[in-house]
Amino acid sequence: MEKVIFDGQLINRSEASVDIEDRGYQFGDGVYEVIRVYNGKMFTSKEHLQRLFESGKKIGMDIPYGLDEIKAMLEDLIQANNLTLGTVYLQVTRGVAPRNHMFPSSDVKPMFVAYTREVARPEENMMNGVKTISVEDIRWLLCDIKSLNLLGNLLAKQKAADAGCFEAIQHRNGTVTEGSLSNVSIVVDGVVKTHPANHLILNGISRQVMLKTCEKAGIPFAEKPYTLDELKNADEVFLTGTTVEVMPIIEVDGQRIGNGKPGEITKKLQELFKAEIEEQCGQLFIQQ
Secondary structure, eight states, X not given: OOEEEETTXXXXXXXXXXXXXXXXXXXXXXXXXXXXXXXXXXXXXXXXXXXXXXXXHHTTOOOSSOHHHHHXXXXXXXXXXXXXXXXXXXXXXXXXXXXXXXXXXXXXXXXXEXXXXXXXXXXXXXXXXXXXXXXXXXXXXXXXXXXSOOHHHHHHHHXXXXXXXSEEEEEETTEEEEESSSEEEEEETTEEEEOOSSTTSOOOHHHHHHHHHHHHHTOOEEEOXXXXXXXXXXXXXEEEETTTEEEEEEEETTEXXXXXXXXXXXXXXXXXXXXXXXXXXXXXXXXX
């Protein structure tokens, strides 16, 4: 029987139900995280949970558990569901209260839920690269908050799917921000360039791991804005994200990137990222 965490308790999924006046359901009033699991162990769980608390603080919501307490609950959930390779989704809403645009009184307890899902590593796409499209970034101006308000991301991702592409690369007046569910970086003359971690993007945990590996390996990088034209004419382009790791992009809007194959620096970053995973979670095996 699959287990979930509902209101901080480990229960059977069939027993969990969301109240119709949960503010996450009615307003998207909450924050969330997705943590990768390899060999039954969470990767970069501390960083994800720290960001959860930061997002909560930015929307004026106190999360009613400590970081270590949530981590222990998630570990119990993973073990209860015998999850080896996949993800843990967790979210905290402002709780259940009569519908009102103002925040409810302080005696309303935030609602914490979590569940697991089996998710394979996207090894074929990581090896061969993916095609993408570009779309105007229509989202709000607090993208650094990992909130439940994802309609702009969904519309972008659906445009990519309708075009037969893996991801939508968003831009504001020609300046690239990020993908619908990932961060985007380019490589020009051996230098990795990625948008600064400000209010226009989510500072992805995988993005942070990638930059750390660049620093450790002596790969030059710069956190600077770049244009859509620069992206399309870059030597290499790649995505980073919890479920995509380091994903090469070989085409944008029908235009080939470089020679149309994953670049050498991207492949090097994939190796370094994999090494970071194995340091925390143990050896990864090629899926058959």
